[in-house]
Amino acid sequence: MKVNTMKSNKNSTQQLLRNDGIPFDASLFEEININRSAVERRASTLSGRRSVKKQWQAAWLLKAISCIDLTTLAGDDTPSNVQRLCAKAKSPVRLDILEAMGMQDENIHVGAVCVYHNFIKEAVKGLQGSSIPVAAVSTGFPAGNIPLKERIRQIEISVTAGAKEIDIVVSRDLIIQSDWKTLYNEVAACRKACGDAHMKTILATGEISTYTKVAKASWVSMMAGSDFIKTSTGKEPVNATLPVSLVMIRTIREYYELTGYKVGFKPAGGISKAKQAVNWLVLIKEELGNDWLTPDLFRFGASSLLGDIERQLEHFVTGRYSAAFRHPMA
Amino acid sequence: MKIKEIYETMSYGPAPESAEEAIQFLDNHKRKFNLFINGKWVAPSSKEYFDSINPSTKEKLAQISEANEADVNKAVAAAKRALPEWANVGGHQRARYLYALARQIQKHSRLFAVLESLDNGKPIRETRDIDIPIVIRHFYHHAGWAQLRDTELKDYKELGVIGQIIPWNFPLMMLAWKIAPAIAMGNTIVLKPAESTSLTALLFAEICEQIGLPNGVVNIITGHGKTGATLVEHKDVNKIAFTGSTEVGKIIRRATAGTGKKLSLELGGKSPFIVFEDADLDSVVEGIVDAIWFNQGQVCCAGSRLLVQESIAEKLYKKIRTRMESLRIGNALDKSIDIGAIVDKSQLKVITDLVQLGVDEGSTLCQPSWACPKEGYFYPPTMFTDVSPSATIAQEEIFGPVLVAMSFRTHKEAVKLANNTRYGLACSVWTELRTSI
Structure with a gap:
């Protein structure tokens, strides 16, 4: 299978070919060996190699907003705070700021709203009239240690409730024990249960000890038909990092070169500053190319990132930093 | 904009x-x-x-x-x-x-x-x-x-x-x-x-x-x-x-x-950069970027001779060619460039002449599709493949952003090729298995 290298940005309007997965083939990833120090060096020097300033920074930050999965996954969620989140998702930036940038007609909104199953209906209602999908975390999020049958059932009821995107967690024990075939079967079963809903597979990389295993788990998840692979639940002690993201997106590139399927990437957890968001966009642009800089193929899982971006955008427009209370809360 | x-x-x-x-x-x-x-x-x-x-x-x-x-x-x-x-x-x-x-x-x-x-x-x-x-x-x-x-x-x-x-x-x-x-x-x-x-x-x-x-x-x-x-x-x-x-x-x-x-x-160098088949190739590519395109390759210990195990040579060359496309060249004061200008006109001529000699001697030239800025002394990142040890570009120090690549069959041959030089300044070895070395 030979595929063109990605260079142009032109075909981003084309319908994305959905990853249907490929048959399990351990030979495709068995020999992976990730060089930890080289990966960490690349990740740590990348932000010094590119500088995005002025109107470029403003435009990139707006792009970052369009890629946010605006998330609330708290024990005390209620319909009212989910409603507020949806309202914020539809108009993430104050109108006067958008007008000052000439972006008021561009329909800037976040990539999705991400909630627990119990609030899907509320979120669907809150997002009526917009094209923003509701994403639900599923399969026993965040630990996933419930029977597979129950996990499948969760996906099905979430899809029925109106979730267009399902964020699943994988069985970390299978990764730790290198039981790749079982992992493949589980993820493939989840994908089947998702139907038309897009599936993001969370590896929980903070609980995987080596980059080599992260890469192998990424391969298995993509082979089993994941639409996105995602770093973390946000509940592990270590969440999204640039090095672990680098390892994952390099497997996305290899998988694309092999199959022609573009799999998306979602770092989640601990991304709360505009500067971090730019660093991630640089990483994606450098390693995967412009094609991936779209909400179809890239998302941030974040709750407080938007607030910092709003303050940066106001600074771009006015030259001054404002207090957080000057931006409408979610 | x-x-x-x-x-x-x-x-x-x-x-x-x-x-x-x-x-x-x-x-x-x-x-x-x-x-x-x-x-x-x-x-x-x-x-x-x-x-x-x-x-x-x-x-x-x-x-x-x-x-x-x-x-x-x-x-x-x-x-x-x-x-x-x-x-x-x-x-x-x-x-x-x-x-x-x-x-x-x-x-x-x-x-x-x-x-x-x-x-x-x-x-x-x-x-x-x-x-x-x-x-x-x-x-x-x-x-x-x-x-x-x-x-x-x-x-x-x-x-x-x-x-x-x-x-x-x-x-x-x-x-x-x-x-x-x-x-x-x-x-x-x-x-x-x-x-x-x-x-x-x-x-x-x-x-x-x-x-x-x-x-x-x-x-x-x-x-x-x-x-x-x-x-x-x-x-x-x-x-x-x-x-x-x-x-x-x-x-x-x-x-x-x-x-x-x-x-x-x-003094000078023509240092080998040895890549074994079990290496993490994406990391190797970044290693090459730093070895030969750092400081426009004007480094005495630059990894200017790529020795790559035959089984993965084509795969690695392809990755390097792709990577060359995304390198950015330009004014030295731009914070978003990877490659700046060659130090002066005479050094630019040295590089240009040696690259021409490499082409004349039959090695395969690879340069990115983009063009260098016209206003300064710029030279694009360059890789030669199909280079034999007897080629001038494999022996002479070019002191520019020019990588010469050749493959090896066995560990023994890698060592022999690495040592087949008048210089002896530096060497890097890429493998994830210590048993390779």
């Missing part, structure tokens, strides 16, 4: 570092630099000046003095006069001066970085994050050695007046490597920077003046090869330290033979 357009294209904008402070420094000297001898700025006896050019734009930055024999004599005499007191002042006092130099360079690190990038063409990212921080650490480090000299190195003695001739690829860093240890141990210096990159050495001279370094301990004379040759031949010079081309190194070796002068030479 409108935000809407950038939002759609997600392009990088220009990110220029300000040259204002560096321009101010040049203007303070009226764009004309004299020689720094015995703690004073003196006009060259030759009355001749030559131009220092910004290779990113080909614009003239300043005029630099051409020191002749009379100037060299003056500088060496000043160093000789300063020697007894500098040696007797003791390690602790010298440590204080070295600390002061380190602190002042640190304080002016942005100015040094910008001036270096303007003069040499290397990316501001490299001068800012690599060259100047290393320079600062060097002076601090050797301040420590100066402090310890009287207790830990009691049996050591200064050599005397040292003539130092440095290259243009890491101008201030080479200055630091030469000057810091030498003055720490009580020697005095006459240093000649490369003719194409004298500016940061002259700024360093100004720093020496500011911290009140005793007159004559450090003398900076500028000029071409003839100035260097005069310094090498001077009878009162006790040691020559040279970093630069193998060819000039040989000349210096001959000139100093039998004179009793001590000599240290740091």
Whole structure:
């Protein structure tokens, strides 16, 4: 299978070919060996190699907003705070700021709203009239240690409730024990249960000890038909990092070169500053190319990132930093 | 560019570092630099000046003095006069001066970085994050050695007046490597920077003046090869330290033979970069970027000969070709570039000629599809494949952004190919299995 290298940005309007997965083939990833120090060096020097300033920074930050999965996954969620989140998702930036940038007609909104199953209906209602999908975390999020049958059932009821995107967690024990075939079967079963809903597979990389295993788990998840692979639940002690993201997106590139399927990437957890968001966009642009800089193929899982971006955008427009209370809360 | 357009294209904008402070420094000297001898700025006896050019734009930055024999004599005499007191002042006092130099360079690190990038063409990212921080650490480090000299190195003695001739690829860093240890141990210096990159050495001279370094301990004379040759031949010079081309190194070796002068030479390389089949190839590619495209490949220990195991050669070449496309080349002061300008016109010609020879000899040339900016001395990242060990480009040091690649069959053959060179400067090995090595 030979595929063109990605260079142009032109075909981003084309319908994305959905990853249907490929048959399990351990030979495709068995020999992976990730060089930890080289990966960490690349990740740590990348932000010094590119500088995005002025109107470029403003435009990139707006792009970052369009890629946010605006998330609330708290024990005390209620319909009212989910409603507020949806309202914020539809108009993430104050109108006067958008007008000052000439972006008021561009329909800037976040990539999705991400909630627990119990609030899907509320979120669907809150997002009526917009094209923003509701994403639900599923399969026993965040630990996933419930029977597979129950996990499948969760996906099905979430899809029925109106979730267009399902964020699943994988069985970390299978990764730790290198039981790749079982992992493949589980993820493939989840994908089947998702139907038309897009599936993001969370590896929980903070609980995987080596980059080599992260890469192998990424391969298995993509082979089993994941639409996105995602770093973390946000509940592990270590969440999204640039090095672990680098390892994952390099497997996305290899998988694309092999199959022609573009799999998306979602770092989640601990991304709360505009500067971090730019660093991630640089990483994606450098390693995967412009094609991936779209909400179809890239998302941030974040709750407080938007607030910092709003303050940066106001600074771009006015030259001054404002207090957080000057931006409408979610 | 409108935000809407950038939002759609997600392009990088220009990110220029300000040259204002560096321009101010040049203007303070009226764009004309004299020689720094015995703690004073003196006009060259030759009355001749030559131009220092910004290779990113080909614009003239300043005029630099051409020191002749009379100037060299003056500088060496000043160093000789300063020697007894500098040696007797003791390690602790010298440590204080070295600390002061380190602190002042640190304080002016942005100015040094910008001036270096303007003069040499290397990316501001490299001068800012690599060259100047290393320079600062060097002076601090050797301040420590100066402090310890009287207790830990009691049996050591200064050599005397040292003539130092440095290259243009890491101008201030080479200055630091030469000057810091030498003055720490009580020697005095006459240093000649490369003719194409004298500016940061002259700024360093100004720093020496500011911290009140005793007159004559450090003398900076500028000029071409003839100035260097005069310094090498001077009878009162006790040691020559040279970093630069193998060819000039040989000349210096001959000139100093039998004179009793001590000599240290740091010359060229054609270093192998060995990749075994079990290596993490994406990481290898970034290693190659840093090995051969860092500082436009103008690095003595550049990994310029890629030796790759036959089983993965094509796969790795393909990854390298893809990576070359996304490298960014441009004005050295742009913070978003990977590759800056070649130091000057003559070096650009050396590279261009050797690459042409590589093509003529039948190796396969690969360069990215994009074109270099026209306004400066730029050369694109280049890779040759199908290179045989007998090809000129596999034997000669190119000193430019040119990688020559060949494959090997077995570990034994890799070692043999790696050692099949007149040089022996550096080597890197990429494997994830220690059993490979």
